[in-house]
Amino acid sequence: MAKTILEMHNITKTFPGVKALSNVNFKVEEGEIHFLVGENGAGKSTLMKVLSGVYPYGEYDGDIVYQGKVQQFNKINDSVDVGIAIIYQELALFPDLPVYENIYLGNEVKQNGVINWNQTIVKAKEMLKKVNLKVNPEVLIKDLGVGKQQLIEIAKALSKDVKLLILDEPTAALNEDDSENLLELIKELKKQGITCIMISHKLKEVVAIADKATVLRDGETICTLDAKKGEINERTIIKNMVGREMNNIYPERENKKIGDTILELHNWSAYDSQLGRHVVKDANLHLRKGEIIGIAGLMGAGRTELALSMFGNPKQYKLTGDLIVNQQKRNFKHTSDAIKEGMAYVTEDRKGNGLFLLQNITNNVSAAKLKGIANSGIINDNEEIKVAEHYKKSLHIKASSIEQMVGKLSGGNQQKVSLGKWLFAGPNILILDEPTRGIDVGAKFEIYSVMNELIDQGLSIIMISSELGEVLGMSDRVYVMAEGEIKGELSGEEADQEKIMELATQ
Structure with a gap:
């Protein structure tokens, strides 16, 4: 029988005017991958901050029992000292320091009271090997991508002899390849006996690797689902998260009224002088009144760059080609010009x-x-x-x-x-860049419903999204980008994941 590594009993945490957690109970077995899921504001991150000592003992009610002992963490270092490490979505690395210093910062390798830098580099290489990351430990953090930085955070935790690793939305800012690599690493850490608690809104990840999943709703524990019992599937998780069945998270749009073209691009290109290359090349697209067009593609395909080049060109790209808004050629010098013309841009960041x-x-x-x-x-x-x-x-x-x-x-x-x-x-033209990144399925449904309401009111939407389900579920037409080029246009009826990925990888 599996040994219990963590129990949290009747945890209650109150902020001024808000009860964030109400008698939450949470139990984790040693060596398992346990997901904590729920809508935004359900209390997931708050619960983990209680566990890690961010909210110290005395600021909450209830008990934390770790490895059979009641704990009273007064600061983060107290939880670190017993083998608990938490990695937040916003990484806590120093960009101008090398990898090895980041891994051992606060946990320096010393000899006779003096830091031994040579030994630090040797040990950093060992930690990097554990997370399957092949980088020079002397390279600066700022010269690495987000995916590699995430692995360095985990290496940093492993250097402190972690037994319980908490990951808060670890794949939110990662592309598909980096996300897959991270999930494989979590499974490998499980084999090494490390227990993982993961907070994630990506239900496919939960279904793929979770041993158990605990659902929180409105600051309360709803249930714990067990993969061995076949309980972990998207429909069951969603039902418990939102308190109701959601057979279709993409609300139907009735009585579509698509009108005349209100925006066009003809042979539109954007040259980034800092990068020394085109980030958008010879793009042609059109948007009609009352329509949602999806812009799909892999990370680095040029989707955000396309949006910025249209919305007043804040990055100061060198632009060529024609931008036509409301039947008139436009040459926006500033984002304020685009706003005056009825455009709006909701950034991904x-x-x-x-x-x-x-x-x-x-x-x-x-x-x-x-x-x-x-x-x-x-x-x-x-x-x-x-x-x-x-x-x-x-x-x-x-x-x-x-x-x-x-x-x-x-x-x-x-x-x-x-x-x-x-x-x-x-606005009458709304650009939404990753409109539901990092938010839960219930909030996504509300955003989609708002989008449909706006379309019914006569707005037109350009939606950039990395979630293929979202692109397919919400778009009237889909443009697919790769390497700064629009590789193809698909109608809503003909678009599917295979066709989009085929175009995105050309």
Whole structure:
């Protein structure tokens, strides 16, 4: 019989005005891969922060029992000392330091009280071998891709003799190959006796490698599913996550009314002088009123670059070809020109470029159109509040109030704030770059429903997505990009995963 490595009993954690966790019970067996799943705001990350000591003993109710002993972690180092390591979605590496220093930072290899750098490099090579990463330990972190950086974080954890490894959305920013490599590594670590807890919104990953999966909803434990009993499948997980059956996560759009062409690209190219190459080459596409077109392709295909080149060219690419908006050739010098023409762009990087995380919902929603709430150059606070309340209600943003800091919201609710900001600008063409990245299936459904409502109101949407299911489920037509070129156009009826991947790998 498997030995229990962790039990969390009746964990309750309260923030001002919000009960994030309510009597949560969580049990993990030694040597298993245990997923923690739930909608955004369900309490997954909060529970792991309690476990790792980010929220110290005394700031929550309940007990943590690790390896048979009740623990009282007052800081992160307390959990590290007993073999617990947590790796967050935002990696905690120092970009200007080499790999070996990052792996042993805070856990230096010393001889007679002095750091032994030669021995540090030797040991770093051993850790890199454990995570199947072939890089020079003396290379700087900033010169490596995100996938390799993720593996270095795991090597760093292994250097501290970790027994319980917690991974919070480890594949959210990875491409398919890097994600697959990481999942294979997790299975390999299991063979070495390391227990893994993983938080993920990617249900295919859960189904692929989970031994067990515990579902949280609204801060409470709903159930624990066991792969050996055949309980771990997407439909069962979704039903427990959202509290209802979701037979189709892509809502049907009735009475499609697709009108005239409102945007066209003719032989559109974008040259990046810093990279010394074209990031978009001779692109031709069109978008009609009341239509969703999907832009599919692998990482690095040029999809985001295409969007930025149309939306006022903030990267200062050298552009050639024709951009036609509302039957007129346009040459946008700035993003503000594109906004005036009725375009809006919801970035894939909502935390880095899309939102002001240290400001509240009110300030974020009004940011793209301050003139809309100003009188004689002075912001009308009452109007700003009305606008924020309107989008909080219409987009179902879950927050204590419009005064809540956006950085404290879940990923799905942050995305809704970002969407609300651009809807307030009054666009008729909306570019959505990875609109559901890092958000759960329930929040995805709400975003898709909003997209359909916007289309019914006469907007047109260009959707860039790495999720083929999303592209196929939401698009009227699909363009596929590879190496900066549009390799093909597929109607919604003829598009399928095989045809998209065939074009994406040309």
